Amino acid sequence: MDDSSASHALPRSPELMRPADTALLVVDVQERLMAVQPEGARIAWNARRLVDAAQILGVRTSATEQYPAKLGPTIPQLADRITTDIPDKMTFSCGSCSAIFADWQAAGIHRVLVCGIETHVCVQQTVLDLLAAGYQVLVAADAVGARHVIDHEIALRRLEASGALLTTTEAAMLEWCGIAGTEQFKQISVLAKEEPPINS
DSSP, X not given: OOHHHHHTSOOOOTTSOOTTTEEEEEEOOBXXXXXXXXXXXXXXXXXXXXXXXXXXXXXXXXXXXXXXXXXXXXXXXXHTTOOSOOOEESSSSGGGOHHHHHHHHHHTOOEEEEEEEOIIXXXXXXXXXXXXXXXXXXXXXXXEEOSSHHHHHHHHHHHXXXXXXXXXXXXXXXXXXXXXXXXXXXXXXXXXXXXXXXXX
């Protein structure tokens, strides 16, 4: 691109996620909770792709566990990739996990992409608390789920009406990436081209 064409390029939208201002929050993707999710394979696949993309592009990633003594740990394919401590909680909202938010504030994070389970309980309450705290919140609609379709669908409608933005895993990965032709884009492209699990 020559100097003339560069000077006429449109400015980037402030609505776009950037690795420097966005965090990924993985909510309670735990063994016993996942075992009862009809779309569990899809949720795990997309959450794992988001975690992989976040690592490639330098997006801060945190995760939580709801009552792990009863519900088990984070599933191995995510736990093996998440490098930060995974706090446990008894509240449904992740808002009680203060160490996560202290880290984000120190890093200048003001935008959060949320994935995990269940859409109408821990995800919903977390997203509403994040919005109340002043974060811009996005929900990866194909990386959240609930045992019953009605709970999942109504929760997404409520979250959107409350100000959360809905997106998808692939859209989020490519939004973080922002440009083609780089080594990072090649790695993100591999994630984007993965075949989904059979029951997704």
